[in-house]
Amino acid sequence: MIIQSDNFNLQQIADSGQCFRMNNIGKNKYGLVAFGKYLELIQIATNTIQLNCTEQEWQEIWKDYFDMGYDYKGLVENLVNGDDSFVSRAATYGKGIRILRQEPFETLISFIISQRKNIPAIKSCIEKICINYGDKNEFEGTEYYSFPTPEILANADLDALRDLGVGYRDEYIVGAARAVVDGDIQLDELKEYTNEEAVKVLKGLYGVGDKVANCVSLFGLHHIEAFPIDVWIERIVSEHYNGYFNISKYDGYAGIVQQYMFYYIRNYY
DNA sequence: GCCCAGGAATGTA
């Protein structure tokens, strides 16, 4: 399966901090687990991706996962030619980033874990959780583990979770999983909410604050207007925008702009 | 061994 796109860079997506289970497994080669499936991708040219899936799997699963319906090319052109020089440089630098449509529950638990951890630590912690609580599968000789269901994590032992490195977030994880199992929060329905409403509901979970809620809304519910503010974005705002960044300038898609900025400040500066 | 990480809850004024 071959895909052509001017805005599809595996390394940039894998290193953009939005996902934690997409790994470099060789030269220009990446592997990821989502929806209980394993996918390998190769960047065979700047605008060409090779995937080891069928046309049918691409149409039914991965095309949507990689948000192929959105015009990233047009957006990047507008940002690059816009009057904000920092955003222009950031969009030029990270033009291969796409906002993945990740599974809401995995995204919620992943970003709960992310607080006060660096990205390598987040990834290793999530992988341990998948190995311990997920289903073991195999694809063409490669073993992989799915992300556990809400039911499994809702019944997980707190001390056992701690042994996997989640630290004080153990109760946050089990509590969020239980809220999903009990129907106190319906993640798929939040996709139909506005971003503002979805963030408000997510923040009702113990251990979910403004930043994590916005990440879940952006990366798990695909509310691309969500704008997570972490230490890196704060740094950008204070050092390049005199302490105030006007999100309304990018009304409706500020989250994508945020990803270009985040990737740029962490990898170029 | 040290520093700090894609924060959030809690307490204080």
Added chain:
DNA sequence: TACATTCATGGG
């Protein structure tokens, strides 16, 4: 509302 403190853990 605005800060200050505390919270486990591991990667670099």
